Amino acid sequence: MDTMIKTPVADSAPRIARERPLKIKARNVDVYYGEKHAINDLSIDIPDSAVSAFIGPSGCGKSTFLRSINRMNDTIPSCRVTGNIEIDGRDIYDRTLDVVQLRARIGMVFQKPNPFPKSIYENVAYGPRIHGFARNKTDLEEIVVTSLKKAGLFEEVKDRLDHSGTSLSGGQQQRLCIARAIAVNPEVILMDEPCSALDPIATARIEELIDELRQNFCIVIVTHSMQQAARVSQLTAFFHLGNLVEVGDTDDIFTAPKDKRTQDYITGRFG
Numbered sequence: 001m002d003t004m005i006k007t008p009v010a011d012s013a014p015r016i017a018r019e020r021p022l023k024i025k026a027r028n029v030d031v032y033y034g035e036k037h038a039i040n041d042l043s044i045d046i047p048d049s050a051v052s053a054f055i056g057p058s059g060c061g062k063s064t065f066l067r068s069i070n071r072m073n074d075t076i077p078s079c080r081v082t083g084n085i086e087i088d089g090r091d092i093y094d095r096t097l098d099v100v101q102l103r104a105r106i107g108m109v110f111q112k113p114n115p116f117p118k119s120i121y122e123n124v125a126y127g128p129r130i131h132g133f134a135r136n137k138t139d140l141e142e143i144v145v146t147s148l149k150k151a152g153l154f155e156e157v158k159d160r161l162d163h164s165g166t167s168l169s170g171g172q173q174q175r176l177c178i179a180r181a182i183a184v185n186p187e188v189i190l191m192d193e194p195c196s197a198l199d200p201i202a203t204a205r206i207e208e209l210i211d212e213l214r215q216n217f218c219i220v221i222v223t224h225s226m227q228q229a230a231r232v233s234q235l236t237a238f239f240h241l242g243n244l245v246e247v248g249d250t251d252d253i254f255t256a257p258k259d260k261r262t263q264d265y266i267t268g269r270f271g
């Protein structure tokens with residue numbers, strides 16, 4: 001595994017960050033909404049082929065930082081991001097960088113499943129088609145089927161690919177959104193509370209899927225559920241009032257947190 005390391009990392013770095021190549025490197029990131037200072041001097045290393053969870057009480061900046069990773073914050077006029085965020089060593093706020101290309105490399109899955117009001121097939125085919133990933137219809141079909149299989153949905157929908165994506169159950173819709181994200185072959189998948197609108201069975205299915213996908217993707221998940229963070233992630237980052245208080249191997253964060261605020265949060269003293 002050591003041979004996979006691209007960048008030297010400190011001995012004090014989390015084990016997972018030493019075992020996996022570095023994918024996302026953020027340094028001294030501040031995010032403002034007008035006068036509101038939402039993220040304060042945040043630095044973090046996020047490894048590839050692993051799941052990293054952002055946890056913390058409501059309003060502490062988890063989603064804000066997640067949205068900084070694919071420059072979704074650009075769409076909010078009052079929002080300003082300073083500092084440095086690199087993916088594979090490339091500054092994603094570089095003025096010469098094509099944001100459309102960047103977002104193709106970084107899939108995003110939202111809290112509420114949001115399939116397009118189109119067929120199941122079209123939901124998955126749309127991205128590869130507009131990005132020119134398929135040479136012909138057969139190629140496109142193969143991408144759709146493979147993506148639905150990877151998202152664990154193909155068997156349930158193979159006989160009704162022409163039905164509307166919105167006709168599926170909530171859990172199936174979320175897996176369709178994951179298939180849609182995977183179809184453009186992203187390197188990073190950002191998930192903002194992807195199970196919060198789902199029942200426990202659909203949640204378990206998505207968690208299993210996240211675990212399978214981490215072999216091939218860098219996954220970052222915002223979750224309100226500490227149980228979920230403990231179950232699916234290898235790295236956990238605890239946010240509080242716009243500060244990244246502590247980041248470490250998930251096992252360590254939940255069994256031996258270093259900061260009292262982390263300890264108070266995971267033991268339910270606030271949040």
Ligand SMILES: Nc1ncnc2c1ncn2[C@@H]1O[C@H](COP(=O)(O)OP(=O)(O)OP(=O)(O)O)[C@@H](O)[C@H]1O
Pocket residue numbers: 033036038056057058059060061062063064065076078
């Ligand atoms: N579009 C926006 N305009 C202005 N302020 C915003 C905007 N989005 C978020 N904020 C503020 O930034 C801070 C961080 O919000 P953010 O949504 O990132 O927190 P969070 O930790 O993801 O919260 P939650 O767990 O409730 O989703 C909050 O004070 C929030 O009110």
